[in-house]
Amino acid sequence: MPLVVALPLAGGFLAPALGRVTGSGRWAAALPLAVAAAVLVLVLAMQGRGDEAAVLWMGGWKFPVGISLYADGLTRLVLLVIAVIGLLALVFSMDYMRQYTSPSLYYGLFLLMLAGMNGVVISGDLFNIFVFVEIAGLASYALVAFGTEADELEASLKYLALGAVASTFILVGIAIVYNVTGQLNWAKIAQAVQGAGGPSLPLAVALAFFLMGFGLKAAMVPFHAWLPDAHPAAPAPISAMLSGVLIKACGVYAVARIVFSVFGATETFGWVLAVMGVASMALGSLLMLVQADFKRLLAYSSIGQMGYVVLALGAAAVMQARGVSEAVVALAVFGGLFHLVNHAIFKSLLFLCSGSVEYATGTRQLKELGGLGARMPVTGACLRVAALSISGVPPLNGFWSKLVIILALVLGGFYTLAAIAAAVSVVTLVSFARVQRYVLGGAATAAAERAREVPAGMGLATVALATLCVASSLVMLPSVRGVLVDPAVRVVQAGLGRRAPQAAPVADVARPACPAVSGAGAPEPRLDKPAVPHPVPPAE
Amino acid sequence: MQGMSLIVKNTTRLVAGFIALFGIYIVLYGHVSPGGGFAGGCILAGALVLIVLAFGEEYSRRVLPHGIAKTSDCLGALAFLLVAIAGYMAGGFFVNFLDRGEACTLFSAGTVPISNLAIGVKVGAGLFSVFLALAMFRRSGERGAGGLLSPRSAAHNGDES
Numbered sequence: 001m002p003l004v005v006a007l008p009l010a011g012g013f014l015a016p017a018l019g020r021v022t023g024s025g026r027w028a029a030a031l032p033l034a035v036a037a038a039v040l041v042l043v044l045a046m047q048g049r050g051d052e053a054a055v056l057w058m059g060g061w062k063f064p065v066g067i068s069l070y071a072d073g074l075t076r077l078v079l080l081v082i083a084v085i086g087l088l089a090l091v092f093s094m095d096y097m098r099q100y101t102s103p104s105l106y107y108g109l110f111l112l113m114l115a116g117m118n119g120v121v122i123s124g125d126l127f128n129i130f131v132f133v134e135i136a137g138l139a140s141y142a143l144v145a146f147g148t149e150a151d152e153l154e155a156s157l158k159y160l161a162l163g164a165v166a167s168t169f170i171l172v173g174i175a176i177v178y179n180v181t182g183q184l185n186w187a188k189i190a191q192a193v194q195g196a197g198g199p200s201l202p203l204a205v206a207l208a209f210f211l212m213g214f215g216l217k218a219a220m221v222p223f224h225a226w227l228p229d230a231h232p233a234a235p236a237p238i239s240a241m242l243s244g245v246l247i248k249a250c251g252v253y254a255v256a257r258i259v260f261s262v263f264g265a266t267e268t269f270g271w272v273l274a275v276m277g278v279a280s281m282a283l284g285s286l287l288m289l290v291q292a293d294f295k296r297l298l299a300y301s302s303i304g305q306m307g308y309v310v311l312a313l314g315a316a317a318v319m320q321a322r323g324v325s326e327a328v329v330a331l332a333v334f335g336g337l338f339h340l341v342n343h344a345i346f347k348s349l350l351f352l353c354s355g356s357v358e359y360a361t362g363t364r365q366l367k368e369l370g371g372l373g374a375r376m377p378v379t380g381a382c383l384r385v386a387a388l389s390i391s392g393v394p395p396l397n398g399f400w401s402k403l404v405i406i407l408a409l410v411l412g413g414f415y416t417l418a419a420i421a422a423a424v425s426v427v428t429l430v431s432f433a434r435v436q437r438y439v440l441g442g443a444a445t446a447a448a449e450r451a452r453e454v455p456a457g458m459g460l461a462t463v464a465l466a467t468l469c470v471a472s473s474l475v476m477l478p479s480v481r482g483v484l485v486d487p488a489v490r491v492v493q494a495g496l497g498r499r500a501p502q503a504a505p506v507a508d509v510a511r512p513a514c515p516a517v518s519g520a521g522a523p524e525p526r527l528d529k530p531a532v533p534h535p536v537p538p539a540e
Numbered sequence: 541m542q543g544m545s546l547i548v549k550n551t552t553r554l555v556a557g558f559i560a561l562f563g564i565y566i567v568l569y570g571h572v573s574p575g576g577g578f579a580g581g582c583i584l585a586g587a588l589v590l591i592v593l594a595f596g597e598e599y600s601r602r603v604l605p606h607g608i609a610k611t612s613d614c615l616g617a618l619a620f621l622l623v624a625i626a627g628y629m630a631g632g633f634f635v636n637f638l639d640r641g642e643a644c645t646l647f648s649a650g651t652v653p654i655s656n657l658a659i660g661v662k663v664g665a666g667l668f669s670v671f672l673a674l675a676m677f678r679r680s681g682e683r684g685a686g687g688l689l690s691p692r693s694a695a696h697n698g699d700e701s
Binding site: 001002003006009010013014016017056058059060108 | 610611614615617618621622624625627631632633634635636
């Protein structure tokens with residue numbers, strides 16, 4: 001389990017060290033690709049364990065000195081998304097990054113970012129979540145500035161400043177939590193909060209800090225200002241990683257983990273999340289309509305689409321508190337997580353397509369593009385698939401997840417929210433129809449005249465993602481859903497159920513509470529290795 | 541940077557070696573006394589930074605070529621990870637697989653001193669590289685080259701919204 005962090009970390013340091021040997025050709029990508037593939041294999045090997053939650057105390061050191069890693073259904077789902085998108089973004093980079101200098105530094109930072117995100121997801125205590133958020137964050141600040149043009153540096157500085165504010169909020173939150181509970185391990189904190197019968201005032205303040213900090217990382221609407229600058233400024237594969245994965249791993253996953261698994265979601269938190277979600281959805285999608293820059297438009301659409309995920313999770317918390325039936329709550333959570341996966345796929349595909357278009361034409365202003373459908377058939381087809389998918393056109397994956405979310409909202413009695421969600425979907429459709437019209441349709445412009453199809457590596461990555469766009473509709477099938485998404489749904493739902501005694505009578509034989517919380521006594525973490533006695537605690 | 545006055549240079553000549561030695565001491569005795577890889581590495585980097593300040597960047601290349609600083613930064617981190625991964629030989633990540641020896645002596649505590657050494661190299665070389673990068677950035681700002689700090693960058697990209 002620790003290898004999913006250790007391998008990219010090692011690769012991240014090895015790639016720049018080997019920079020002189022590998023040069024700037026295709027070979028520079030060999031090591032990162034191998035690492036990403038190995039991580040994907042490891043993550044795949046972790047799948048299919050159902051509701052099992054694995055805890056690993058590093059070096060055999062037990063609580064309270066040890067540092068733990070933790071993997072349950074939610075962890076495994078997010079890890080899988082990171083690994084798949086990461087590998088494909090690297091495949092794309094192989095050809096795309098030849099426009100830039102010093103690729104070994106790029107790959108080093110890329111792998112560091114990968115290690116940071118995996119670490120956030122797999123970490124068993126709050127402080128290490130912070131450390132890994134910082135690792136991923138620092139790598140991404142540098143990657144946004146990778147082109148070192150004036151606007152890229154400005155975007156990176158803005159991102160850095162707001163990211164630092166977010167990290168400070170998170171750190172203050174952790175400090176408060178540690179002061180109140182004396183714990184950093186989040187399973188233990190959950191236990192302490194549970195034992196006290198819910199968060200006290202200081203803990204509620206800490207939760208507000210977490211919400212602000214991770215909300216900033218997730219670019220939810222009051223905190224979204226950095227994203228439309230930062231995501232377009234980065235090289236295309238990095239935009240894909242930032243929009244497709246980073247805001248989910250460091251933002252939404254962390255919010256879900258802390259709000260649901262640690263503090264237990266109450267109706268108030270649920271409403272806060274739902275309101276933020278609706279605001280993100282509406283604002284992101286409306287601002288998307290007026291963008292002239294291809295990648296900037298995609299960045300706004302990321303804000304809007306993440307709104308769906310947050311809305312679904314928040315609404316699920318509210319439903320649970322109001323005593324809506326378990327099945328509907330599960331449906332809402334499933335819709336949210338399914339949309340998270342889908343958004344990772346189609347948004348990274350859109351960003352990669354925008355990268356291909358920029359590679360071929362040298363511009364990303366929509367008005368300067370046109371007629372690329374005929375000149376770049378593969379990229380054009382992939383772009384069409386992604387655009388239809390994000391607009392929610394059946395039978396692509398975006399349709400199913402939006403359908404599930406809207407259905408759950410209607411069943412839960414949130415007719416207004418459901419109507420807004422549906423309306424936003426129409427706005428998205430309009431916006432992406434505009435993209436297709438400008439980029440693919442019409443007569444070829446001056447920039448598009450000399451456009452040719454992109455090299456094979458870039459084409460391969462986009463085609464693979466487009467295939468995934470279609471294939472991930474299969475998650476609607478109960479058998480696939482049961483293996484991939486349902487364990488994650490149950491993890492989130494366990495966090496909901498913890499403080500909703502009036503909820504429908506339990507049909508939850510299969511529903512595990514947060515494992516460290518379920519027992520009355522101390523948790524029994526599964527140890528891969530018995531503890532090793534040692535007279536002296538380890539130095540740092 | 542062309543270096544500072546003779547007084548500064550001579551003082552640096554006297555103390556830089558001792559600062560570095562103290563840094564190495566802190567790294568090596570990290571597991572038996574306060575300190576450790578990070579603290580010792582910072583002191584080591586302090587010695588190198590002092591040399592850059594007093595004698596200028598060119599001279600510091602003779603003490604520690606910058607390419608080597610960058611490479612050892614990476615290698616230090618790798619060594620630390622290797623120690624952690626080598627723990628798999630004894631059953632798990634970060635497991636201390638070496639003989640622990642007698643407590644509170646220099647050669648004790650198994651893998652901990654090795655990890656400290658790796659961290660010391662990583663932090664020393666890393667902080668030094670960070671300092672050099674910042675110094676380079678300042679120079680390019682002074683020359684006005686590259687437009688890094690030009691006002692142009694402040695007024696671009698107005699949001700249409």
